[in-house]
Amino acid sequence: MKKWLLVLSCLFCFCLAGCKNSILLNADLDKATVEAYVPVMETVPSDSLVQIENKFSEEKYQISGRDAFYILPEHRPAPENILDFKVLDLIDGTISVYAYQAKCSDSDTTGLGGAAKSGIAVDTDNSKGELSSSKSKMVTILMSYNIKTREYCVFFHKVSDIEKTAAPGMDENGISGSLSSGKKDETGSLFVQKTGKNGNAYFIYLDGIGSVYDQTGRLIYTKDINSQLNYNNWLYGGEDAVITINNVLVDRSYFMYVTLNIEKKDAEINEDTSEEDLSTEENNVVQMVFSCFDMNIGEPENPTEEEKSYFVSNNQTYEKQKEEWLKADQQTFDMGILEKQPSMQVFHDFVAPSLSQIKTTYPTTYETYHYFDPMFDLKLYYYEPTIWSFPFPLQYYYDYMHRNNYASMVPCTPSNMTAKEIHKFSLTWSYRVYSGYIPVTSPDDGKGKVYFLPNRIEPNPQQLIQETLTRNYTITWKEEQIQTSETGENQETQAETSEESSESVTYVEKSIEIKETEFFDIRYELRFSGDVMLQWSEERYTSNMIAPSPGSGVLYYYSKDTETDNPVSCLLWEQNRFSYYTKEFPGAAQNVCLFFPKQMEPIITVMTSKGLGIIQGFSTYFNGFWQVSMKEGTEIFLSNYSLDYGLTLGDNGIDKLNEIKISNNDEPLSVPNDGNADLYGSTSFVFQWEAGNQNLIAYMGGIGSGLIRYNLSVPAGSSGISGQVSSYPYYSIFPKDENSLYGIGFQSLDYAYDQRDLPCAKVYEIPLTDAKAASNLTVSTLSKDTSLRTAVLNGSDSKWNEMLTNLGIKNADLSQVTLYYDFLVEGSKRKQNAVLEFYELGEIQAYKRTEELKTQILSLLDIYSLENLLYQLRDDLHDTNNDLTETSMKTAVIEILKERANLTSKEWTKKLYQIIFDLKVPNTLSEYKKQDAIRTFADMAGIPIETNLESKIRDCQTEEELEKKMAEYYLDSKTVEILHKNDTATKEELEDAILLRQKTLAVLKEEYVKANKGMTESLWKKQLSSILAAFHEEE
DSSP, X not given: OHHHHHHHHHHHHHHHHOGGGOTTTTSOGGGOOOOOOOOOOOOOOHHHHHHHHHHHXXXXXXXXXXXXXXXXXXXXXXXXXXXXXXXXXXXXXXXXXXXXXXXXXXXXXXXXXXXXXXXXXXXXXXXXXXXXXXXXXXXXXXXXXXTTTOEEEEEEEEEEEOOGGGSTTBOTTSXXXXXXXXXXXXXXXXXXXXXXXXXXXXXXXXXXXXXXXXXXXXXXXXXXXXXXXXXXXXIIIOTTOEEEEEEEEEOTTOOEXXXXXXXXXXXXXXXXXXXXXXXOTTSSEEEEEEEEXXXXXXXXXXXXXXXXXXXXXXXXXHHHXXXXXXXXXXXXXXXXXXXXXXXXXXXXXXXXXXXXXXXXXXXXXXXXXXXXXXXXXXEEEEOOOOGGGTTSOHHHHHHHTOTTOOEEOOTTOSSOOOGGGGGGEEEEEOSSSSTTOOOOSOTTSXXXXXXXXXXXXXXXXXXEEEEEEEEEEEEEEEEEEEEOTTSOTTSOOEEEEOSSOSOEEEEEEEEEEEEEEEEEEEEEEEOBBSOOEEEEEEEXXXXXXXXXXXXXXXXXXXXXXXXXXXXXXXEEEEOSSOEEEOXXXXXXXXXXXEEOOTTSOOEEEEEESSEEEXXXXXXXXXXXXXXXXXXXXXXEEEETGGGOOOOOTTTTOHHHHHHHHHOOSSSOSOOOOTTOOOOOOTTSEEXXXXXXXXXXXXXXXXXXXXXXXXXXXXXXXXXXXXXXXEXXXXXXXXXXXTTEEEXXXXXXXXXXXXXXXXXXXXXXXXXXXXXXXXXXHHHHHHHHOHHHHHHHHTTOHHHHHHHHHHTTOTTSOOHHHHHHHIIIIIHHHHHHHHHHHHHHHHTOOGGGOOHHHHHHHHTXXXXXXXXXXXXXXXXXXXXXXXOOOHHHHHHHHHHHHHHHHTOOHHHHHHHHHHHHHHHOOOSSHHHHHHHHHHXXXXXHHTOOOOTTHHHHHHHOOSHHHHHHHXXXXXXXXXXHHHHHOTXXXXXXXXXXXHHHHHHHHHHHHHHHHHHSTTOOHHHHHHHHHHHHHHHHSOO
């Protein structure tokens, strides 16, 4: 039944998602002959389909792994009730943060279906539940779930009307179908992303309101843009215009960017609408990017902890000043011999500097006033207009005349901070990466955006925050005192007698305990009372698409030459004084992501219809902005083919090894459709340094191509530059450490999974250097790289080692990889050595060692054929003088060869068996493992490799049975018969036979240990285990 369900699933997969995820991907359809067939069209009852699909889903999701998500019970079953689903984060591999939209009851006003906003999940089977009959209502949820403790927390929930344009997969009956894995031409209503200065906040937009939550679910920012949207619709569209929102995102400072289409009355967008049409104001249909920001920076009179709002300026040398001053604490300083007690000034000058003295070395410096909450990267600035500028509006003056004439607002500047001059203060974004620049009119005008505080707003007096510190130290010294010889007998002094005088000199020890208290300036705080609203918005006509990033700002990307067969994608990254355009990548643009990995330079990924572009090398950080270093290799492009791998070792991919082994051509072993590839998103990548920070590695997780590793630090064309770690489908990956990642997906290849299955996905820890990962990387690399495969098959150890190094598995678990290498290379070497051994046994002369003879030797199947060929080749040894039969003559020739080789009959037979065994090079890895196990067994037992040895080993099911089989080779036939037919033997005979077998085994093991240095009991057991595994691993 399971197999039929799998076939049915594949048929659904073909219909709904194309052939990308088909389990028949590796079938050679070009060579198949199929007769034309017109199927009989019959209607399958919908209730039967539901029953079959539900049964299939029960098996499909009941696999290993912890549930990555918790779907509220009323929103199940997933995926049937789910309209859209997006993964945002996996905190420490434990807490998943995600958002989804689901159909809900028309009477449910909260959308929670009676569930609490937070609690402990009891039933976590997301695939079970009652299918919703609602066709008009849906709920949008943003929440977190602890996969270990099952604690969940709903951050956001809201019920709204189902919009078919905003819910892909809905038909006219309100039934959800398969969700696409990110089609760029679809309009969705679930706008969510990870954001924040440190990537620790989450944004969601719905019905004109954008909200940002922290990792605990606390609302930290909200912005309602409905009025701005209505205004833009009226201003640019006119009466009865229709506005359509295509995308909404925020930067790390919570600037909101909205891509929207405005259709004037009687206008429409169709396939003939060009990008130029969308970016021209005069047309009936325009596209624009609207950006805005809104924030109250004021503070109420008696604020609660959540209502606090102020700006801070830290003393940047505070810690150093404190450190230097406290160095004297609890110390004793000896000042030597002094005439009298020194003053405090002397103490400070020579042993314990005062705070004022320390400040001369480490002067107090203050940073620009910035908002206290690091979630908001805001800073205070000021400037002073000239008299002639007052006729102009303040904003006009600043934007167009003296743009750069502003200074950082630090404590005590300007000195005359009076209410009359408060209008001089303005608020701007930090000039760090991205933040500090929002384009105003054109990419090359070099303007940042400054936000003026409302007129007549007066800040409260600055508040100095100090820390009081105390230090205690001791000063010691000696004072000289001259005395006559008669004095000082009863005084406690140290005396020295002068040889030149009758007077004695004494030194009196003195000390003083000093306690000092100082006030250290930590920071200044500046507040605005009441409501002080900071608002700004801007519109730009553009046909470009926008993409968010963990940093601040927004990326613009677009396609060119879309009317041709070879469209290209371009990316524009605008900064304050610099703009960076990528080279044109092949294919139409689909998605762009900007990453700021920890302790690394920025990395941009550009997804196109033809593949993936990766941009790195932003090595210069100037005045808060990244500049690209246009070195070779800064921009690379990976085609869809290079990112598409077949099944690999450990994932039912043994046939791939066989293809590599028997391949005689230079064609790639996997040739997928270049137009089908995973559409990677912001949670599809992990960038990290490995090999002691020498190699920058990109990991890419996809549901079609599994987990891929790409080494960005080695030149293009290097061996092992990329490979597949795992072929399991992963929707999202997250960093853990250098040796492993976290993945959200399904570690099963028994079923076909697509984007629709995401709500039921599991969480896994993915090893990057274990035996399975190393095997996958090796096999996938050789299957993709034809030149490397050829070099390895020809025995190039240097290419093999270069591949292992670049794949990062040089020090990994190479047990399977080594076996695989032996399979590829050693088999050929053994075959050649067997031929040479034959030549030596027969003393075959060089002129006879032809290719024809070599081919003949390679075709031999048993030792009798070997001896017959030796007899034919050594006709010079035939005794024609005596009347001998051919059989007798053959025996005589073989005896001569034995004698010349100095071999006994037993040794000769063993040699011939070994030659035959080595000539039989296996064509599959499974056969190779068995052959290796046979050789190991024979070596441990000290016997020749017999033709029936394989069947004898296969009959053994345990290590004990293997050992018994080894010992029985040395027992007489009667004893063996007693052991196996013990019903005919007496009890004493059976006991004696068993004892004899045990003693024989003990001697056998003792001899083997002597012959093999370093052999131990545990290694003996390990070899027995590997023999069994070779024959019974499938079982």
